[in-house]
Amino acid sequence: MKDTTLKELAETLGISVTTVSKALKGYADVSPKTREAVLKLAEELHFTPNAFAVNLRKQESKTIGVIIPEIVHHFFSKVLNGILDEAAKHGYLAIVLQSGESVELERKQVDLLINKRVDGILISLSNDSNDEAHLKEIIRRNIPLVQFDKISKLIPSTKVVINDRQAAFEATEHLILKGCRKIAHIRGPVNPQGAIDRWMGYKLALEKHGITYNPKLVYTCTHVTFEEGREFAKQILTDHPDVEGIFAITDLVAVGVISYFNENGFKVPDNVALIGFSNWFMSQVITPQLSSIDQPGEEMGALAFNCLLEEIEARKANKPYDLKTISLTTSVVERQSSQFKGK
């Protein structure tokens, strides 16, 4: 059973394909009588224009590609949610791919999207993306591109990010304002820009409040897991039993810290104040509830899509457009874990 085509409609009505097409698209130069006949028959036969043909003819598919490191990830799934909803509003569909934090895979996914001839690409880079050849290829091919969250500064494109340094500054300052002076930082891996920026924000906050930075209070994750949180909690307790506050790179790590402290009778927030990062769902349901930094994931996704759409439409109309970098503001979400009691 084949799909109905314009040609079939035309033949059964005894008119030309052209007229059928025009009737369906509301052109003015088709009489009301034939228009209605066409519409009626099209309805009856469940006609829908063949998307393949339309794509070929119009050289566009109303489809974008999205590449993220991991889909099973609270933040990225929220961003994706924002992208999908906003895309739907504007009649766009999204092909979703994950790079699994591997550059080779990321490059492969980019190639796939280029070959598919998507109308545009949204990408958040994998952690070890040192090579940008594939991104350059996107630009060479003149495909609209917007980077979000984890970006490459070397690639000229619109970017939607959060200000990691500022956010980390506020997180640390929050602990300071709660009365902490000796504050440890469990930071992210060495390379990713985000981890570096947050670490710098931490230092800046200490500096502003006259606390000397002590590198021994900084612990570096390699995998940013729950288990690492537990391990570093133990380590901190032996290295610095008098620690007053901890700023963890991520809620997951912070939850690991809580878990270890809970088991070992070290009280959060009575003995030590704690703040995480991302405002992951779990931070509301753990005991004690975890203070955190809210990253507006859906907003980031929606904004990234809108920037991409702007670029797509500008190019189609042969209009110029500006590459911008949008920095979303984060906010401290104050919960129980940071209500430091002092000594």
Add this chain to the structure above:
Amino acid sequence: MKDTTLKELAETLGISVTTVSKALKGYADVSPKTREAVLKLAEELHFTPNAFAVNLRKQESKTIGVIIPEIVHHFFSKVLNGILDEAAKHGYLAIVLQSGESVELERKQVDLLINKRVDGILISLSNDSNDEAHLKEIIRRNIPLVQFDKISKLIPSTKVVINDRQAAFEATEHLILKGCRKIAHIRGPVNPQGAIDRWMGYKLALEKHGITYNPKLVYTCTHVTFEEGREFAKQILTDHPDVEGIFAITDLVAVGVISYFNENGFKVPDNVALIGFSNWFMSQVITPQLSSIDQPGEEMGALAFNCLLEEIEARKANKPYDLKTISLTTSVVERQSSQFKGK
């Protein structure tokens, strides 16, 4: 700057489009000399076949559509992960849509995918899907369809599910074997089949072990949230202070129960044993760690895709294929929360 086409290659080489196409696809009837010339030029000019044209010609796009209720959801994102990985292995891309648990939106998304002429559709229904007209339309259009997790029994298609009744039976029996006799069940909403099946599994386990079913021990969620878990925990404590075990429809609800009990000094598992459902990540990091039922999300996704692929290929080859229903086995994940101490 336009993309290179077969025609351009042909013209600069002074040969026909046909020969260029054949050279690129490794046909035998093109001489080694011309083949190499074509390959070389294609490489230089970064030629990639125009996907729009290929789709039109072949009447397929190597793209499938996926509709899930929510993307920001641990289980569904895992299923999606399984789908995407398996699809990638077979050279397929996926367009992802969410129905947001609304039938109207679901119907709209189905229409979009039909119009896009995807090669097949994977769908998990929204909760209030009582109307199946849109699914029937997929079948009428002869589009390969596989349902997973939340399915409609009325629609003939391959299905990949878990055996909710069996899983709930095992969860309840697990509590019984730990020594619980008075066991409450916080069940899901009234309509969805999954909630009904789990409730029946609960009853069956009681029956098998000679415990009379008491409807007053069953509490019905409407939104299946953390807050509902807390509320019902409170309610259970006043209604049945001597409760020994609780089987919650979902880990999230179970975590709500833990949260309330933790705050009010009612000890899990000393006073009451608890088991959830889904084995989502949080169950490992909460204190006490939550026993649960593991649902193999990625496996479900991978399997669903493979079934779809089978159907796609069978149709292309005009071979018959069978509709099957695959029931994945779940397993009890025993953690701290179910280690009941008795009285």
Add this chain to the structure above:
DNA sequence: TTTATAGCCGAAAACGTTTTCGAAACGACC
């Protein structure tokens, strides 16, 4: 009666690829 003007319609090209089918060229063999 001619001319201008709407109103309606359709031929045809274009999008870029794939595949069928036949043809040309060439050598080998009888």
Add this chain to the structure above:
DNA sequence: GGTCGTTTCGAAAACGTTTTCGGCTATAAA
């Protein structure tokens, strides 16, 4: 020289739509 087979190539149709452009008819104006 004719026949046959092999190798290499290309014309053309097909996939289904969109859009331009010109043409036809009938009516109104001159």
